[in-house]
Amino acid sequence: MPKTIDYFETTYRSKNVVDWYDKLDFLFPSEKALFEKCKEKILGKKVLDIGIGGGRTTAYFANIDCDYTGVDYIEEFANLVSAKHKQLKIKQCDARVMSMFTDNSFDFILFSFNGIDNMDSESRIKIFKEIFRVLKSDGVFMFSTHNRDYKYFNKMPWQEKWQFKWNYFKLCLVVLKNYPQHLKMKKHEFHGQDYSIINDIAHNFKILTYYISSAKQKKQLESLGFKNTKTFDFNGKDCDLNQKDPWMYYLTNKS
Numbered sequence: 001m002p003k004t005i006d007y008f009e010t011t012y013r014s015k016n017v018v019d020w021y022d023k024l025d026f027l028f029p030s031e032k033a034l035f036e037k038c039k040e041k042i043l044g045k046k047v048l049d050i051g052i053g054g055g056r057t058t059a060y061f062a063n064i065d066c067d068y069t070g071v072d073y074i075e076e077f078a079n080l081v082s083a084k085h086k087q088l089k090i091k092q093c094d095a096r097v098m099s100m101f102t103d104n105s106f107d108f109i110l111f112s113f114n115g116i117d118n119m120d121s122e123s124r125i126k127i128f129k130e131i132f133r134v135l136k137s138d139g140v141f142m143f144s145t146h147n148r149d150y151k152y153f154n155k156m157p158w159q160e161k162w163q164f165k166w167n168y169f170k171l172c173l174v175v176l177k178n179y180p181q182h183l184k185m186k187k188h189e190f191h192g193q194d195y196s197i198i199n200d201i202a203h204n205f206k207i208l209t210y211y212i213s214s215a216k217q218k219k220q221l222e223s224l225g226f227k228n229t230k231t232f233d234f235n236g237k238d239c240d241l242n243q244k245d246p247w248m249y250y251l252t253n254k255s
């Protein structure tokens with residue numbers, strides 16, 4: 001088993017990564033669309049936001065009427081967001097063991113920006129089980145995860161379509177500069193029937209990331225009891241097989 005969690009912990013505790021997440025202050029178009037779609041489960045309801053990082057989504061929920069709780073595995077992030085939003089319930093908590101929450105507690109649970117993808121496969125299943133437990137029977141769980149059907153899955157920028165743009169050349173330079181780190185990490189990659197764990201460009205090739213197709217992700221969720229799983233693209237549009245987006249969004253529930 002690759003030491004996915006060790007690389008995740010070391011990288012996410014570093015000051016430059018904490019600072020990077022601290023500065024994020026936007027919502028993705030998909031998130032805007034899906035929060036709107038789920039508003040009946042959010043407005044005036046109990047919301048659990050898992051993996052809050054620097055508080056990008058916390059800032060959104062802080063401005064609307066809901067009973068919000070935000071958690072993060074990394075203490076540095078929990079402290080940072082707690083200081084920004086003193087009125088909110090922010091806790092350090094590993095989503096694999098959410099014993100601080102009782103069964104059937106939340107109307108809406110979010111694990112945004114592929115936060116679940118830096119855990120190993122066993123931990124991922126534990127997290128889904130815990131989410132299933134603390135989600136109300138009519139609640140909704142929303143998350144995103146990397147897409148193994150993405151047409152440039154596991155490819156370097158120069159294996160994609162050439163673009164005569166400054167950002168594209170800059171990206172190639174960043175990749176070249178960090179290539180030795182990538183070669184070091186590549187030996188930990190795993191390609192199974194159901195999912196892959198690869199070293200992509202995120203955080204300059206310092207972490208390992210879980211990728212799964214939407215069909216396999218739906219099956220995984222179903223095997224844990226989740227029902228009515230729907231998949232969405234970057235714009236929050238319903239889509240099943242998706243080869244254009246590197247990650248996909250999911251809404252699922254218990255009944």
Ligand SMILES: C[S@@+](CC[C@H](N)C(=O)[O-])C[C@H]1O[C@@H](n2cnc3c(N)ncnc32)[C@H](O)[C@@H]1O
Nearest residue numbers: 051052053056072073074094095096112113115
């Ligand atoms: C990719 S970052 C996203 C941060 C934030 N949600 C955002 O959208 O900007 C993933 C976050 O999930 C957290 N995380 C990863 N695994 C976790 C776990 N098992 N329990 C709680 N938080 C976790 C990480 O510490 C990190 O802050």
